[in-house]
Amino acid sequence: MNLQLENDYKQLKQQMLALLDKNNSWITNLANASALFNSFLSDINWVGFYIAQGDELYLGPFQGLPACVRIPFGKGVCGTAASTRCTQRIENVHEFPGHIACDSASNSELVIPIIIHQEVFGVLDIDSTSFHRFTEEETKLLEEIVKTLQDILTTN
Numbered sequence: 001m002n003l004q005l006e007n008d009y010k011q012l013k014q015q016m017l018a019l020l021d022k023n024n025s026w027i028t029n030l031a032n033a034s035a036l037f038n039s040f041l042s043d044i045n046w047v048g049f050y051i052a053q054g055d056e057l058y059l060g061p062f063q064g065l066p067a068c069v070r071i072p073f074g075k076g077v078c079g080t081a082a083s084t085r086c087t088q089r090i091e092n093v094h095e096f097p098g099h100i101a102c103d104s105a106s107n108s109e110l111v112i113p114i115i116i117h118q119e120v121f122g123v124l125d126i127d128s129t130s131f132h133r134f135t136e137e138e139t140k141l142l143e144e145i146v147k148t149l150q151d152i153l154t155t156n
Helices: 003-019 026-040 076-084 136-153
Strands: 046-053 056-064 070-072 088-090 108-116 119-128
Touching: 003 026, 003 136, 026 046, 026 056, 026 136, 046 076, 056 076, 056 119, 070 076, 076 088, 076 108, 076 119, 108 136, 119 136
Parallel strands: none
Antiparallel strands: 046 056, 046 119, 056 070, 088 108, 108 119
16 A cells, blocks of 8 residues: 555544534535545545435535536436445546536546445545546545544434
């Protein structure tokens, strides 16, 4: 594992733990988390959250251009992550069947489901204009950060 990358993500986790508070609303925590991700991650053009309501995801706090407001489970990268409860690391979104293009400049995408009390709470969605932006190693580190975020959100 890349030691520098691992140390960078350890710092991100520490910043998240210092910034987010279990006593704050989930909206407040996700707004600050999206700002933190946006300032930390390089080569991205959008980062934010979609929140589950019924069998759809609704736009939550984010950083970037205006985005799709509603995504059905099973549709696009976000909906697929929500319905399968599995991270979706897409190297070229133009090759993903049913990709929903909220921003035509996006070329790769990483979506990590957020599971709270065995239910899909939502997803973390990160887009980049670069192809192949998200490595397997970085994906695993971001999944660990999402676990920290899940712990913070669990009491809300």
